[in-house]
Amino acid sequence: MKKLALWMIVAFTATISFAQVTTSSIGGTILSGGNAVDNATVTAVLTTTNATYATQTRQGGAFDIFNLAAGGPYTVTISAPGQKNVSVENIYLILGENYKLDLDLATSLEKIGEVQVSSPRNSGTKSGANFNLSSKQLNTLPTINRSIDDFTKFTPQAGGNNSFNGRDGRMNNITIDGANFNNNFGLSTNNMPGGDAQPISLDAIEAVQVNVSPYDVRQSNFTGAGVNAITRSGSNKTEGSIYTFFRNEKMIGNKVGDVEFENKENTTNIYGFRLGGAIKKDKLFYFVNFEQENRSFPGLLWESTKPGSDPNNTNLSRVTQADLDAVRAHLKTKSRL
Numbered sequence: 001m002k003k004l005a006l007w008m009i010v011a012f013t014a015t016i017s018f019a020q021v022t023t024s025s026i027g028g029t030i031l032s033g034g035n036a037v038d039n040a041t042v043t044a045v046l047t048t049t050n051a052t053y054a055t056q057t058r059q060g061g062a063f064d065i066f067n068l069a070a071g072g073p074y075t076v077t078i079s080a081p082g083q084k085n086v087s088v089e090n091i092y093l094i095l096g097e098n099y100k101l102d103l104d105l106a107t108s109l110e111k112i113g114e115v116q117v118s119s120p121r122n123s124g125t126k127s128g129a130n131f132n133l134s135s136k137q138l139n140t141l142p143t144i145n146r147s148i149d150d151f152t153k154f155t156p157q158a159g160g161n162n163s164f165n166g167r168d169g170r171m172n173n174i175t176i177d178g179a180n181f182n183n184n185f186g187l188s189t190n191n192m193p194g195g196d197a198q199p200i201s202l203d204a205i206e207a208v209q210v211n212v213s214p215y216d217v218r219q220s221n222f223t224g225a226g227v228n229a230i231t232r233s234g235s236n237k238t239e240g241s242i243y244t245f246f247r248n249e250k251m252i253g254n255k256v257g258d259v260e261f262e263n264k265e266n267t268t269n270i271y272g273f274r275l276g277g278a279i280k281k282d283k284l285f286y287f288v289n290f291e292q293e294n295r296s297f298p299g300l301l302w303e304s305t306k307p308g309s310d311p312n313n314t315n316l317s318r319v320t321q322a323d324l325d326a327v328r329a330h331l332k333t334k335s336r337l
Contacts, residue, residue, distance in 0.1 A: 036061035234285030
């Protein structure tokens with residue numbers, strides 16, 4: 001039996017700190033009648049928390065707003081002397097991507113409708129080969145193990161056992177909110193430590209990005225893939241979920257080719273909840289997640305080869321009983337202990 005209990009409590013203000021590959025950005029150029037607008041004020045507001053980020057356009061009308069929380073929706077407003085304010089609503093940002101926003105104030109309407117990125121290629125910038133998963137995709141795509149490994153395999157460069165670009169899965173670098181969660185011991189093919197149990201609940205993950213050849217020099221420590229994930233946060237709206245997950249041996253196949261075998265008891269039962277909201281509106285937020293996993297599975301079923309062994313036994317090892325006895329005898333007689 002294997003149990004995992006997980007608590008995540010996050011309380012924070014609307015200010016986002018600098019961190020590696022945990023945020024997004026907006027950049028572009030502001031014009032008026034084809035001429036660059038310098039010193040215009042560009043303000044981005046995350047409508048779920050009313051967190052506000054502002055900057056000024058520099059020479060040539062260019063601007064950049066960094067360290068924005070992934071997701072949205074954002075409303076971006078451009079204000080310039082002698083110009084009408086122009087707002088762009090419903091902007092959704094992809095983790096690690098720069099959203100490209102170019103506007104001409106002389107031809108734009110005062111309020112532009114929904115602008116949503118459906119693919120990183122629409123952002124207008126190059127960031128290397130990567131694959132992004134939003135919270136909507138994480139909530140709707142099927143999962144067998146309630147693990148981010150079920151989703152990273154959709155990356156075009158992914159192979160079996162969490163391999164990317166043909167590299168061993170231990171050559172990946174996994175970060176959650178900028179902290180390393182690598183499976184350094186390497187006794188399983190899972191990306192993260194903890195065996196089949198997940199150290200971070202899937203219900204607590206907001207977005208995932210898989211980088212296989214990034215142009216961003218901040219991303220390193222891998223020759224396979226860099227898997228970056230960020231966790232959910234609270235907002236002005238109180239929301240949550242209660243969930244359960246169950247799977248047993250009856251849901252696992254028992255035939256390979258013409259060979260049938262008996263499935264032993266193998267049960268996984270997960271249940272938990274998440275809740276997020278505001279402690280003080282627009283200022284202080286909270287997010288809490290609890291998950292417990294109970295597992296019951298068979299131990300090692302391999303048998304050594306000995307005289308009279310059934311050659312059709314699918315759990316029969318090539319190692320002979322005589323070899324194992326010889327190793328045992330050597331250790332007993334030569335050991336210094």
